[in-house]
Amino acid sequence: MKRIIFLIINLLIAVGFADAQGVYGTIKYKVTHNWAKKTAAVEYLSQAEKDEMMYVWGNRSEYTEYTKLDFSSKATRYEELRDENAAEYAGYSWRNDEYVIYRNFEENSTYDYMRMLDKLYVVEDSIVFQNWKILNDMREIAGHICMNASWQDTTKMNKIVAWYALDLPISGGPERFGGLPGMILEININNDAMIITAENLTLNQGDTAIAKPTHKRKIKKLTEMDYLGLIINHVQQCKKDEQPYFWGLRY
Numbered sequence: 001m002k003r004i005i006f007l008i009i010n011l012l013i014a015v016g017f018a019d020a021q022g023v024y025g026t027i028k029y030k031v032t033h034n035w036a037k038k039t040a041a042v043e044y045l046s047q048a049e050k051d052e053m054m055y056v057w058g059n060r061s062e063y064t065e066y067t068k069l070d071f072s073s074k075a076t077r078y079e080e081l082r083d084e085n086a087a088e089y090a091g092y093s094w095r096n097d098e099y100v101i102y103r104n105f106e107e108n109s110t111y112d113y114m115r116m117l118d119k120l121y122v123v124e125d126s127i128v129f130q131n132w133k134i135l136n137d138m139r140e141i142a143g144h145i146c147m148n149a150s151w152q153d154t155t156k157m158n159k160i161v162a163w164y165a166l167d168l169p170i171s172g173g174p175e176r177f178g179g180l181p182g183m184i185l186e187i188n189i190n191n192d193a194m195i196i197t198a199e200n201l202t203l204n205q206g207d208t209a210i211a212k213p214t215h216k217r218k219i220k221k222l223t224e225m226d227y228l229g230l231i232i233n234h235v236q237q238c239k240k241d242e243q244p245y246f247w248g249l250r251y
Contacts, residue, residue: 024072024208027142027185027201028081029174036061037193038246043157044239053244067196069174071183075210076103076172099250100213101176103127110224112176113213117234117248120217125224129171129179132162139163141185142198149180155231156245161188175250194251 039045039053054061066081078101098115105127112123132149139146144165151160162173164182173184174196185198222230231249238245 022073023168023203024210025070025201025203027069027071027174027183027198029067029069029196030199031065031067031174032062032192032195032197033064033251034062034193037190038251039244041158041190041193042244045242045244049242066199067174069172070210071170071172072208072210073170074104074106075212076105076170076178077101077210077213078174102210102213103172103178104212105171111212113215113219114250116250117230120219121227122215122219122221123224123227124221127178128224130160130177132180134180141165142201144168144185144201146185147182155228155235156249156251158189158251159191162186189251 036054039050042050067078068081069076069078071077080099098113098120100113102111102113103109104111108126110123110125110127114121114123130151130153132151135148135150137148139148141163144167146163146165149162149164151162152158153160160177162177162180162184163186164173164180164184166182168183169181170183171178171180173180174187177184177187185201187194187196189195234248235245238248
């Protein structure tokens with residue numbers, strides 16, 4: 001039975017690859033944050049600290065926002081969308097203008113324009129993908145049959161499950177995730193602490209260019225190794241201070 005399933009999957013991917021060469025589209029993602037579950041997943045926090053944060057958040061531990069991914073077989077661009085929840089969580093409104101993730105597959109290059117640790121950076125380098133473990137579960141998301149894969153982020157200590165579309169063999173996805181044999185339509189971090197799931201996917205025919213981010217300000221550029229070094233140092237400092245690392249970084 002497993003052999004039959006994988007033969008079907010390979011056929012879908014082969015057919016999808018031929019079609020994907022001329023496909024351009026947009027995915028709208030719903031992003032659900034649960035601060036209580038995020039806090040509970042931080043292994044180095046004491047139970048007393050977790051209980052205190054759970055008490056502080058109370059019924060306001062969960063909120064949603066929306067993002068979009070423009071994609072083609074040549075490039076992807078991921079950014080946040082303004083929505084009705086932005087006013088309630090005004091402290092996060094800056095991210096709508098200061099977080100754009102760009103991948104150029106033809107040039108094997110990144111141009112990620114983002115704010116982290118209270119500063120603006122551009123991460124410009126070759127594309128680096130996660131080291132996924134392909135699993136064999138299947139489900140439907142936004143009208144597309146998807147298969148799952150997992151990855152352990154050893155820097156942030158996050159357990160991540162991705163669901164990718166078998167009929168869209170483009171190695172893109174939300175946030176900085178990618179590298180699977182299909183477009184990622186859902187990311188689940190630490191058992192629902194954060195879920196990024198495709199609400200709808202619109203396909204367009206025609207040569208629609210995916211624009212590279214631009215900015216007028218002078219911003220410090222980082223390589224992928226520089227970026228990883230900043231994250232590692234921040235997480236280590238948060239461990240010493242016994243504070244959740246995600247106050248200063250994307251989850």
